[in-house]
Amino acid sequence: MTEEPRPYTLVAELTYRCPLRCVYCSNPRDWAxxxxxxxxxxxxxVFREAEALGVVQLNLTGGEPLLRDDLEQLVDGARALDLxxxxxxxGIPLTRERLARLKSLGLDNVQVSIQDVTAAGSExxxxxxxxxxxxxxxxxxxxxxxxxxxxxxxxxxxxxxVADVIALxxxxxxxxxxxxxxxxxxxxxxxxxxxxxxxxxxxxxxxVARQARRRLRGRMEVLFVTPDYYAExxxxxxxxxxxxxxxxxxxxxxxxxxxxxxxxxxxxxxxRERPLADIWRDSAxxxxxxxxxxxxxxxxxxxxxxxxxxxxxxQAYHLTGDAxxxxxxxxxxxxxxxxxxxxxxxxxxxxxxxYRAAHVADGA
Amino acid sequence: MSExxxxxxxxRPIVAAKARLRWDARTSRHLLLxxxxxxxxxxxxxxxxxxxxxxxTVGAIVDRLAxxxxxxxxETVEREVLAFLVNMADRGLIRxxxx
Numbered sequence: 001m002t003e004e005p006r007p008y009t010l011v012a013e014l015t016y017r018c019p020l021r022c023v024y025c026s027n028p029r030d031w032a033x034x035x036x037x038x039x040x041x042x043x044x045x046v047f048r049e050a051e052a053l054g055v056v057q058l059n060l061t062g063g064e065p066l067l068r069d070d071l072e073q074l075v076d077g078a079r080a081l082d083l084x085x086x087x088x089x090x091g092i093p094l095t096r097e098r099l100a101r102l103k104s105l106g107l108d109n110v111q112v113s114i115q116d117v118t119a120a121g122s123e124x125x126x127x128x129x130x131x132x133x134x135x136x137x138x139x140x141x142x143x144x145x146x147x148x149x150x151x152x153x154x155x156x157x158x159x160x161x162v163a164d165v166i167a168l169x170x171x172x173x174x175x176x177x178x179x180x181x182x183x184x185x186x187x188x189x190x191x192x193x194x195x196x197x198x199x200x201x202x203x204x205x206x207x208v209a210r211q212a213r214r215r216l217r218g219r220m221e222v223l224f225v226t227p228d229y230y231a232e233x234x235x236x237x238x239x240x241x242x243x244x245x246x247x248x249x250x251x252x253x254x255x256x257x258x259x260x261x262x263x264x265x266x267x268x269x270x271x272r273e274r275p276l277a278d279i280w281r282d283s284a285x286x287x288x289x290x291x292x293x294x295x296x297x298x299x300x301x302x303x304x305x306x307x308x309x310x311x312x313x314x315q316a317y318h319l320t321g322d323a324x325x326x327x328x329x330x331x332x333x334x335x336x337x338x339x340x341x342x343x344x345x346x347x348x349x350x351x352x353x354x355y356r357a358a359h360v361a362d363g364a
Numbered sequence: 365m366s367e368x369x370x371x372x373x374x375x376r377p378i379v380a381a382k383a384r385l386r387w388d389a390r391t392s393r394h395l396l397l398x399x400x401x402x403x404x405x406x407x408x409x410x411x412x413x414x415x416x417x418x419x420x421t422v423g424a425i426v427d428r429l430a431x432x433x434x435x436x437x438x439e440t441v442e443r444e445v446l447a448f449l450v451n452m453a454d455r456g457l458i459r460x461x462x463x
Contacts (some may be wrong), residue, residue: 008402054390056397080387084397109399147382149399173455175382176399218369218454303462363386 005290007246007280008082009057010050011258012043014074015250018033018064021356022088022115023129024153024188024195027063028262032357034251040070042272046248049276051081055246061088063250072101079106086111088151099137103144109240110141111149112176117164121157127355138172140194149176154205154227155195156349162205166212166222174220179209181227184342185259185314190344193350198299202230211276229330229339233304234311241289241313246280254279256286263323279314284304294324298332369453369460371422373442376461377449383457385413398457406437408433412445413452418461422449 016031030035038046038069047058065071065088078085086109087102099110114134115122141148150169152158158165162179169177181202182188182195182299201248209224216222228235238257240247247255252270254263261268266285269278280286292305299310310316311327319328319338326333371377379385384397394402394410405413410433415425426445430438452458 009400055398056386056388056395056402059400059461063389084384084386084399084402086399108384108397111399145381147399175380217461221456 005280006054007050008055008245009059009245010047010055011059011061011240011245011247012046012065012074013247013249013258014038014060014062014065014068014071015041016063017067018062018090018137018356019067019092019128020064020130022153022187023125023127023191023353023355024182024186025190025356026183026186026258027356028259029190029357031063034249036068036098036266037251038248038271040073042076042252043070046271046276047074047078047081047083047211049271050246051083053246053280054276055083056084058083058085059088060085064090064092066090066092066094066098072098072105075102075105075107079108086106086149089113089137090126090130091134093129094137094140096140098170099140099146100144103146109149111151111152112138112141113153114165114168115152116139116158117161118170121161124353125157132215135172138174142145142173147175148172149178150174151178151180154179154181154197156201156346157195159197159201159205162208163212166208166216170216170220171220171344176221176223178223178225180223180225183227183312183315184229185312185318186262187354187356189318190354191352192342193345194353196229196346197227198229198346199343203229228311228327229342231329232331233329234308234315234327234333236308237312237327238308242280242286243290243309244277256289257314260285262314263317263322289324295327296324298330299326302332371446371449371453371458373421373423373426373446375449376418376420377416377422377425377453377458378461379413379416380457380459385410396439396457402459407459408444409448412448413423413458416449416458422446 016027023147088111091112117127119131184192196203213222242256247258252272253268299305313323316325316327317323320335328335329337386395388395394405425440430441
Protein backbone atom coordinates (compact mmCIF):
# COMPACT_ATOMS: atom_id res chain seq x y z
CA MET A 1 0.00 0.00 0.00
CA THR A 2 1.58 3.25 -1.08
CA GLU A 3 -0.93 5.73 0.27
CA GLU A 4 -1.16 6.07 4.05
CA PRO A 5 -4.63 5.01 5.19
CA ARG A 6 -6.79 7.91 6.34
CA PRO A 7 -10.05 7.47 8.19
CA TYR A 8 -12.67 9.78 6.70
CA THR A 9 -15.61 8.45 8.68
CA LEU A 10 -16.10 7.70 12.34
CA VAL A 11 -18.99 5.39 13.09
CA ALA A 12 -19.84 6.10 16.71
CA GLU A 13 -22.00 3.31 18.08
CA LEU A 14 -23.20 5.19 21.15
CA THR A 15 -25.11 2.24 22.62
CA TYR A 16 -26.29 -1.19 21.50
CA ARG A 17 -29.58 -0.64 23.34
CA CYS A 18 -32.58 -0.21 21.04
CA PRO A 19 -36.35 -0.32 21.36
CA LEU A 20 -36.51 -2.26 18.07
CA ARG A 21 -35.62 -5.92 17.68
CA CYS A 22 -34.99 -6.11 13.94
CA VAL A 23 -34.34 -9.57 12.59
CA TYR A 24 -31.34 -8.29 10.58
CA CYS A 25 -29.77 -6.09 13.27
CA SER A 26 -26.06 -5.57 12.58
CA ASN A 27 -25.14 -5.40 16.26
CA PRO A 28 -23.35 -8.46 17.64
CA ARG A 29 -25.65 -11.23 18.84
CA ASP A 30 -24.16 -10.92 22.33
CA TRP A 31 -24.82 -7.15 22.30
CA ALA A 32 -26.29 -7.23 25.81
CA UNK A 33 -22.85 -8.22 27.18
CA UNK A 34 -21.39 -4.90 25.95
CA UNK A 35 -22.18 -2.08 28.36
CA UNK A 36 -22.16 1.61 27.39
CA UNK A 37 -18.70 2.23 28.77
CA UNK A 38 -17.92 5.63 27.24
CA UNK A 39 -19.14 8.73 29.02
CA UNK A 40 -19.75 12.11 27.39
CA UNK A 41 -16.16 13.28 27.86
CA UNK A 42 -14.81 10.01 26.47
CA UNK A 43 -16.87 10.37 23.32
CA UNK A 44 -15.90 14.03 22.89
CA UNK A 45 -12.25 13.04 23.17
CA VAL A 46 -12.79 10.25 20.62
CA PHE A 47 -14.33 12.82 18.24
CA ARG A 48 -11.35 15.17 18.72
CA GLU A 49 -8.83 12.40 18.17
CA ALA A 50 -10.71 11.15 15.13
CA GLU A 51 -10.86 14.60 13.57
CA ALA A 52 -7.13 15.03 14.16
CA LEU A 53 -6.60 11.77 12.25
CA GLY A 54 -8.55 13.07 9.25
CA VAL A 55 -12.15 12.14 9.98
CA VAL A 56 -14.70 14.56 8.49
CA GLN A 57 -17.85 12.44 8.66
CA LEU A 58 -19.48 11.33 11.90
CA ASN A 59 -22.27 8.78 12.03
CA LEU A 60 -24.02 8.80 15.39
CA THR A 61 -25.58 5.38 15.54
CA GLY A 62 -26.16 2.35 17.74
CA GLY A 63 -28.45 0.60 18.72
CA GLU A 64 -30.52 3.67 19.12
CA PRO A 65 -28.42 6.81 19.69
CA LEU A 66 -31.44 8.74 21.01
CA LEU A 67 -31.27 6.58 24.14
CA ARG A 68 -28.20 8.60 25.17
CA ASP A 69 -29.36 11.61 27.10
CA ASP A 70 -26.05 13.35 26.31
CA LEU A 71 -26.72 13.26 22.55
CA GLU A 72 -27.12 17.05 22.52
CA GLN A 73 -23.66 17.52 24.02
CA LEU A 74 -22.20 15.06 21.53
CA VAL A 75 -23.76 16.83 18.54
CA ASP A 76 -22.59 20.17 19.88
CA GLY A 77 -19.04 18.85 20.32
CA ALA A 78 -19.01 17.25 16.89
CA ARG A 79 -20.09 20.43 15.16
CA ALA A 80 -17.49 22.44 17.06
CA LEU A 81 -15.00 20.17 15.27
CA ASP A 82 -16.74 20.85 11.93
CA LEU A 83 -17.64 17.16 11.53
CA UNK A 84 -20.51 16.40 9.15
CA UNK A 85 -22.85 14.94 11.73
CA UNK A 86 -25.42 12.34 10.71
CA UNK A 87 -27.91 10.88 13.18
CA UNK A 88 -28.81 7.32 12.24
CA UNK A 89 -31.94 6.47 14.13
CA UNK A 90 -35.08 4.38 14.40
CA GLY A 91 -36.79 7.66 15.32
CA ILE A 92 -37.86 6.13 18.59
CA PRO A 93 -37.91 7.65 21.16
CA LEU A 94 -37.92 11.26 19.94
CA THR A 95 -39.94 14.40 20.47
CA ARG A 96 -40.22 17.27 18.05
CA GLU A 97 -38.72 19.55 20.71
CA ARG A 98 -35.63 17.39 21.05
CA LEU A 99 -35.21 17.23 17.29
CA ALA A 100 -35.46 21.03 17.10
CA ARG A 101 -32.77 21.24 19.78
CA LEU A 102 -30.50 18.90 17.83
CA LYS A 103 -31.07 21.00 14.73
CA SER A 104 -30.16 24.20 16.56
CA LEU A 105 -26.92 22.52 17.66
CA GLY A 106 -26.03 21.95 14.00
CA LEU A 107 -27.02 18.34 13.30
CA ASP A 108 -26.44 17.98 9.56
CA ASN A 109 -28.64 15.05 8.54
CA VAL A 110 -31.18 12.68 9.99
CA GLN A 111 -31.45 9.12 8.72
CA VAL A 112 -34.63 7.35 9.73
CA SER A 113 -35.02 3.62 9.18
CA ILE A 114 -38.28 2.26 7.85
CA GLN A 115 -38.82 -1.47 7.70
CA ASP A 116 -41.62 -1.74 5.14
CA VAL A 117 -44.53 0.23 3.69
CA THR A 118 -47.21 -1.13 5.99
CA ALA A 119 -47.49 -1.17 9.77
CA ALA A 120 -47.92 -4.93 9.80
CA GLY A 121 -44.89 -5.60 7.57
CA SER A 122 -42.74 -3.21 9.61
CA GLU A 123 -43.71 -4.66 12.92
CA UNK A 124 -43.07 -8.20 11.80
CA UNK A 125 -39.46 -7.18 11.03
CA UNK A 126 -38.88 -4.78 13.95
CA UNK A 127 -40.73 -6.77 16.61
CA UNK A 128 -42.13 -3.43 17.77
CA UNK A 129 -45.04 -1.17 16.85
CA UNK A 130 -43.26 1.81 15.37
CA UNK A 131 -44.34 2.48 11.78
CA UNK A 132 -46.69 5.45 12.22
CA UNK A 133 -44.32 7.07 14.68
CA UNK A 134 -41.44 6.81 12.22
CA UNK A 135 -43.45 8.55 9.54
CA UNK A 136 -44.27 11.31 12.01
CA UNK A 137 -40.58 11.71 12.87
CA UNK A 138 -39.69 11.88 9.17
CA UNK A 139 -42.25 14.67 8.74
CA UNK A 140 -40.79 16.56 11.71
CA UNK A 141 -37.34 16.35 10.12
CA UNK A 142 -38.56 17.99 6.91
CA UNK A 143 -40.86 20.35 8.80
CA UNK A 144 -37.82 21.69 10.62
CA UNK A 145 -36.04 22.14 7.28
CA UNK A 146 -33.48 19.41 7.88
CA UNK A 147 -32.18 16.95 5.27
CA UNK A 148 -33.79 13.53 5.52
CA UNK A 149 -32.44 10.15 4.54
CA UNK A 150 -34.82 7.20 4.58
CA UNK A 151 -33.09 3.88 5.00
CA UNK A 152 -34.82 0.63 4.18
CA UNK A 153 -33.10 -2.70 4.60
CA UNK A 154 -34.30 -4.99 1.81
CA UNK A 155 -35.04 -8.70 1.99
CA UNK A 156 -37.47 -11.21 0.54
CA UNK A 157 -40.46 -9.89 2.48
CA UNK A 158 -40.20 -6.28 1.26
CA UNK A 159 -38.24 -6.41 -2.01
CA UNK A 160 -41.48 -6.65 -3.97
CA UNK A 161 -42.62 -3.38 -2.32
CA VAL A 162 -39.74 -1.23 -3.58
CA ALA A 163 -41.97 0.88 -5.81
CA ASP A 164 -44.16 1.66 -2.80
CA VAL A 165 -41.09 2.35 -0.67
CA ILE A 166 -39.93 4.89 -3.24
CA ALA A 167 -43.39 6.49 -3.36
CA LEU A 168 -43.43 6.70 0.43
CA UNK A 169 -39.98 8.34 0.51
CA UNK A 170 -41.13 10.82 -2.15
CA UNK A 171 -44.26 11.65 -0.18
CA UNK A 172 -42.04 12.34 2.85
CA UNK A 173 -39.83 14.60 0.65
CA UNK A 174 -36.74 12.61 1.56
CA UNK A 175 -33.49 13.97 0.17
CA UNK A 176 -32.00 10.54 -0.02
CA UNK A 177 -33.30 6.98 -0.07
CA UNK A 178 -31.02 4.15 0.85
CA UNK A 179 -32.31 0.81 -0.41
CA UNK A 180 -29.79 -1.42 1.28
CA UNK A 181 -30.03 -5.13 0.79
CA UNK A 182 -29.45 -7.12 3.96
CA UNK A 183 -25.88 -8.07 4.78
CA UNK A 184 -25.97 -11.62 6.06
CA UNK A 185 -24.02 -11.33 9.29
CA UNK A 186 -25.12 -11.48 12.92
CA UNK A 187 -28.90 -11.62 13.31
CA UNK A 188 -29.38 -11.55 9.56
CA UNK A 189 -27.25 -14.65 9.11
CA UNK A 190 -29.33 -16.42 11.75
CA UNK A 191 -32.45 -15.39 9.81
CA UNK A 192 -31.07 -15.97 6.34
CA UNK A 193 -33.68 -18.57 5.39
CA UNK A 194 -36.36 -15.99 6.11
CA UNK A 195 -34.60 -13.00 4.55
CA UNK A 196 -32.61 -14.03 1.49
CA UNK A 197 -34.56 -13.07 -1.65
CA UNK A 198 -34.63 -14.83 -4.97
CA UNK A 199 -32.66 -13.48 -7.90
CA UNK A 200 -35.90 -12.69 -9.72
CA UNK A 201 -37.10 -10.50 -6.84
CA UNK A 202 -33.81 -8.73 -6.72
CA UNK A 203 -33.61 -8.07 -10.46
CA UNK A 204 -37.13 -6.65 -10.51
CA UNK A 205 -36.47 -4.34 -7.55
CA UNK A 206 -33.17 -3.16 -9.00
CA UNK A 207 -34.92 -2.16 -12.21
CA VAL A 208 -37.59 -0.24 -10.29
CA ALA A 209 -34.86 1.58 -8.38
CA ARG A 210 -32.94 2.34 -11.56
CA GLN A 211 -35.94 3.97 -13.17
CA ALA A 212 -36.71 5.96 -10.03
CA ARG A 213 -33.11 7.16 -9.82
CA ARG A 214 -33.39 8.57 -13.31
CA ARG A 215 -36.80 10.10 -12.75
CA LEU A 216 -35.83 11.68 -9.40
CA ARG A 217 -32.38 12.85 -10.42
CA GLY A 218 -31.36 15.99 -8.57
CA ARG A 219 -34.33 15.76 -6.18
CA MET A 220 -34.00 12.49 -4.32
CA GLU A 221 -30.87 10.41 -4.36
CA VAL A 222 -31.83 6.74 -4.74
CA LEU A 223 -29.19 4.25 -3.70
CA PHE A 224 -29.58 0.55 -4.30
CA VAL A 225 -27.04 -1.63 -2.57
CA THR A 226 -26.91 -5.03 -4.26
CA PRO A 227 -26.57 -8.00 -1.93
CA ASP A 228 -23.21 -9.65 -2.42
CA TYR A 229 -24.92 -13.05 -2.45
CA TYR A 230 -26.04 -12.26 -6.00
CA ALA A 231 -23.17 -10.06 -7.15
CA GLU A 232 -20.56 -12.70 -8.18
CA UNK A 233 -17.85 -10.31 -6.99
CA UNK A 234 -17.42 -9.38 -3.35
CA UNK A 235 -18.20 -5.91 -2.09
CA UNK A 236 -15.38 -3.57 -1.07
CA UNK A 237 -16.36 -4.02 2.55
CA UNK A 238 -15.74 -0.77 4.49
CA UNK A 239 -13.67 0.37 1.46
CA UNK A 240 -11.02 -2.02 2.75
CA UNK A 241 -10.04 -3.02 6.26
CA UNK A 242 -8.58 -0.12 8.23
CA UNK A 243 -8.52 2.11 5.18
CA UNK A 244 -11.31 4.69 5.38
CA UNK A 245 -13.49 3.85 8.40
CA UNK A 246 -13.14 3.83 12.15
CA UNK A 247 -15.84 2.26 14.29
CA UNK A 248 -16.01 2.81 18.02
CA UNK A 249 -18.33 0.37 19.77
CA UNK A 250 -20.34 1.19 22.93
CA UNK A 251 -17.80 -0.55 25.14
CA UNK A 252 -15.00 1.58 23.68
CA UNK A 253 -13.49 -1.01 21.33
CA UNK A 254 -11.96 0.59 18.26
CA UNK A 255 -12.78 -1.48 15.18
CA UNK A 256 -12.29 -1.43 11.39
CA UNK A 257 -15.95 -2.47 10.97
CA UNK A 258 -18.95 -2.91 13.22
CA UNK A 259 -18.65 -6.71 13.38
CA UNK A 260 -14.85 -7.09 13.58
CA UNK A 261 -14.96 -8.03 17.26
CA UNK A 262 -16.79 -11.22 16.29
CA UNK A 263 -13.57 -12.45 14.63
CA UNK A 264 -11.42 -14.75 16.78
CA UNK A 265 -7.70 -14.22 17.25
CA UNK A 266 -7.75 -10.44 16.98
CA UNK A 267 -7.32 -8.19 19.99
CA UNK A 268 -8.87 -4.77 19.62
CA UNK A 269 -7.78 -1.81 21.67
CA UNK A 270 -10.12 0.32 23.74
CA UNK A 271 -10.48 4.05 23.15
CA ARG A 272 -10.37 4.56 26.91
CA GLU A 273 -6.90 3.07 27.10
CA ARG A 274 -5.04 4.16 23.97
CA PRO A 275 -5.11 7.23 21.76
CA LEU A 276 -7.03 6.66 18.53
CA ALA A 277 -4.03 7.64 16.42
CA ASP A 278 -1.88 4.91 17.99
CA ILE A 279 -4.61 2.33 17.46
CA TRP A 280 -5.12 3.38 13.84
CA ARG A 281 -1.42 3.48 12.96
CA ASP A 282 0.07 0.84 15.20
CA SER A 283 -2.05 -2.12 16.20
CA ALA A 284 -1.89 -5.73 15.07
CA UNK A 285 -5.67 -5.93 14.61
CA UNK A 286 -5.85 -2.91 12.26
CA UNK A 287 -2.87 -4.23 10.33
CA UNK A 288 -4.21 -7.79 10.13
CA UNK A 289 -6.01 -7.34 6.79
CA UNK A 290 -4.49 -4.14 5.47
CA UNK A 291 -2.69 -4.20 2.16
CA UNK A 292 -2.26 -7.43 0.22
CA UNK A 293 0.23 -9.52 2.18
CA UNK A 294 -2.54 -11.39 4.03
CA UNK A 295 -4.42 -12.31 0.88
CA UNK A 296 -4.76 -15.92 -0.22
CA UNK A 297 -5.20 -16.99 -3.81
CA UNK A 298 -7.26 -16.28 -5.86
CA UNK A 299 -7.22 -12.73 -4.36
CA UNK A 300 -3.47 -12.26 -4.33
CA UNK A 301 -3.10 -12.39 -8.10
CA UNK A 302 -6.56 -11.01 -8.94
CA UNK A 303 -6.98 -7.75 -10.87
CA UNK A 304 -9.81 -6.77 -8.54
CA UNK A 305 -7.73 -6.97 -5.34
CA UNK A 306 -7.35 -3.18 -5.26
CA UNK A 307 -11.08 -2.75 -5.94
CA UNK A 308 -12.74 -5.15 -3.49
CA UNK A 309 -9.80 -5.78 -1.11
CA UNK A 310 -10.77 -9.45 -0.89
CA UNK A 311 -14.30 -8.68 0.30
CA UNK A 312 -15.69 -8.97 3.80
CA UNK A 313 -13.53 -10.55 6.51
CA UNK A 314 -16.49 -11.13 8.78
CA GLN A 315 -18.45 -12.89 6.04
CA ALA A 316 -15.38 -15.02 5.29
CA TYR A 317 -15.14 -16.06 8.93
CA HIS A 318 -18.81 -16.61 9.63
CA LEU A 319 -19.27 -18.75 6.53
CA THR A 320 -15.96 -20.63 6.33
CA GLY A 321 -14.45 -20.38 9.82
CA ASP A 322 -11.39 -18.60 8.38
CA ALA A 323 -11.27 -14.79 8.55
CA UNK A 324 -8.38 -14.82 6.07
CA UNK A 325 -10.26 -16.71 3.37
CA UNK A 326 -11.47 -15.17 0.12
CA UNK A 327 -14.99 -13.86 0.68
CA UNK A 328 -17.30 -16.70 -0.41
CA UNK A 329 -19.45 -14.11 -2.22
CA UNK A 330 -16.76 -14.10 -4.92
CA UNK A 331 -17.52 -16.58 -7.68
CA UNK A 332 -13.80 -17.46 -7.71
CA UNK A 333 -13.70 -18.25 -3.98
CA UNK A 334 -13.02 -21.87 -3.00
CA UNK A 335 -16.05 -21.66 -0.67
CA UNK A 336 -18.43 -20.07 -3.19
CA UNK A 337 -20.61 -23.22 -3.10
CA UNK A 338 -21.85 -22.01 0.31
CA UNK A 339 -23.39 -18.96 -1.38
CA UNK A 340 -24.87 -21.05 -4.18
CA UNK A 341 -26.45 -23.36 -1.61
CA UNK A 342 -27.98 -20.38 0.21
CA UNK A 343 -29.42 -19.09 -3.07
CA UNK A 344 -30.93 -22.49 -3.77
CA UNK A 345 -32.54 -22.41 -0.32
CA UNK A 346 -34.09 -19.04 -1.16
CA UNK A 347 -36.30 -20.82 -3.68
CA UNK A 348 -37.96 -22.69 -0.81
CA UNK A 349 -38.94 -20.13 1.79
CA UNK A 350 -38.90 -20.75 5.52
CA UNK A 351 -41.01 -18.49 7.72
CA UNK A 352 -39.07 -19.15 10.94
CA UNK A 353 -37.98 -15.91 12.59
CA UNK A 354 -35.49 -15.09 15.33
CA TYR A 355 -35.89 -11.63 16.84
CA ARG A 356 -32.97 -9.80 18.29
CA ALA A 357 -33.07 -10.60 22.01
CA ALA A 358 -35.19 -8.09 23.87
CA HIS A 359 -33.05 -8.15 26.98
CA VAL A 360 -31.88 -4.62 27.75
CA ALA A 361 -28.36 -4.35 29.12
CA ASP A 362 -27.68 -2.08 32.04
CA GLY A 363 -26.70 1.18 30.39
CA ALA A 364 -23.93 3.39 31.70
CA MET B 365 -40.99 19.00 -7.53
CA SER B 366 -41.78 17.37 -10.88
CA GLU B 367 -39.10 18.41 -13.37
CA UNK B 368 -35.40 17.57 -13.09
CA UNK B 369 -33.39 20.64 -12.12
CA UNK B 370 -32.20 22.80 -14.99
CA UNK B 371 -29.24 25.11 -14.52
CA UNK B 372 -28.89 28.04 -16.92
CA UNK B 373 -27.02 31.33 -16.93
CA UNK B 374 -29.97 32.91 -15.09
CA UNK B 375 -30.15 30.31 -12.32
CA ARG B 376 -29.13 31.38 -8.86
CA PRO B 377 -27.48 28.24 -7.47
CA ILE B 378 -27.39 27.54 -3.77
CA VAL B 379 -25.71 24.64 -1.98
CA ALA B 380 -28.38 22.08 -0.99
CA ALA B 381 -29.35 21.74 2.67
CA LYS B 382 -27.77 18.30 2.87
CA ALA B 383 -24.34 19.50 1.69
CA ARG B 384 -21.73 21.47 3.55
CA LEU B 385 -18.37 22.88 2.51
CA ARG B 386 -15.39 22.31 4.78
CA TRP B 387 -11.70 23.10 4.50
CA ASP B 388 -9.42 20.07 4.73
CA ALA B 389 -6.00 21.02 6.05
CA ARG B 390 -4.54 17.63 5.15
CA THR B 391 -5.13 17.91 1.42
CA SER B 392 -5.31 21.73 1.33
CA ARG B 393 -8.60 21.34 -0.52
CA HIS B 394 -12.21 22.11 0.18
CA LEU B 395 -14.46 19.14 0.77
CA LEU B 396 -18.14 19.18 -0.09
CA LEU B 397 -19.64 16.86 2.50
CA UNK B 398 -23.06 15.24 2.31
CA UNK B 399 -24.56 12.15 3.93
CA UNK B 400 -22.00 9.33 4.01
CA UNK B 401 -20.07 10.91 1.13
CA UNK B 402 -17.81 13.78 0.25
CA UNK B 403 -16.19 15.33 -2.79
CA UNK B 404 -12.67 16.68 -2.79
CA UNK B 405 -12.97 19.91 -4.76
CA UNK B 406 -10.21 21.34 -6.88
CA UNK B 407 -9.59 25.06 -6.29
CA UNK B 408 -11.77 26.15 -9.23
CA UNK B 409 -14.68 23.97 -8.14
CA UNK B 410 -14.33 25.33 -4.62
CA UNK B 411 -14.45 28.89 -6.00
CA UNK B 412 -17.71 28.05 -7.78
CA UNK B 413 -19.31 26.34 -4.78
CA UNK B 414 -18.38 29.25 -2.51
CA UNK B 415 -20.35 31.52 -4.79
CA UNK B 416 -23.40 29.21 -4.69
CA UNK B 417 -25.13 31.22 -2.00
CA UNK B 418 -28.41 31.85 -3.83
CA UNK B 419 -27.48 35.51 -4.38
CA UNK B 420 -25.46 35.26 -7.60
CA THR B 421 -26.66 34.12 -10.99
CA VAL B 422 -24.53 31.63 -12.89
CA GLY B 423 -23.75 34.48 -15.27
CA ALA B 424 -22.42 36.59 -12.39
CA ILE B 425 -20.39 33.66 -11.07
CA VAL B 426 -18.85 33.19 -14.52
CA ASP B 427 -18.00 36.91 -14.71
CA ARG B 428 -16.33 36.74 -11.33
CA LEU B 429 -14.27 33.66 -12.23
CA ALA B 430 -13.38 34.84 -15.73
CA UNK B 431 -11.85 37.88 -14.09
CA UNK B 432 -9.97 35.75 -11.57
CA UNK B 433 -8.74 33.24 -14.17
CA UNK B 434 -7.83 35.75 -16.90
CA UNK B 435 -6.63 35.37 -19.61
CA UNK B 436 -8.91 32.28 -19.86
CA UNK B 437 -11.64 33.17 -22.36
CA UNK B 438 -15.02 33.82 -20.71
CA GLU B 439 -16.64 31.17 -22.95
CA THR B 440 -14.29 28.51 -21.64
CA VAL B 441 -15.00 29.46 -18.05
CA GLU B 442 -18.74 29.53 -18.74
CA ARG B 443 -18.70 26.10 -20.36
CA GLU B 444 -16.79 24.58 -17.45
CA VAL B 445 -18.81 26.26 -14.73
CA LEU B 446 -22.11 25.22 -16.33
CA ALA B 447 -20.99 21.63 -16.80
CA PHE B 448 -19.85 21.48 -13.19
CA LEU B 449 -23.06 23.01 -11.84
CA VAL B 450 -25.30 20.74 -13.93
CA ASN B 451 -23.39 17.78 -12.52
CA MET B 452 -23.76 19.10 -8.97
CA ALA B 453 -27.48 19.70 -9.50
CA ASP B 454 -27.95 16.16 -10.85
CA ARG B 455 -26.42 14.89 -7.63
CA GLY B 456 -28.76 17.09 -5.62
CA LEU B 457 -25.83 19.01 -4.15
CA ILE B 458 -26.91 22.40 -5.44
CA ARG B 459 -30.31 23.70 -6.44
CA UNK B 460 -31.68 26.82 -8.07
CA UNK B 461 -32.73 29.32 -5.40
CA UNK B 462 -35.74 30.27 -7.51
CA UNK B 463 -37.08 26.71 -7.93
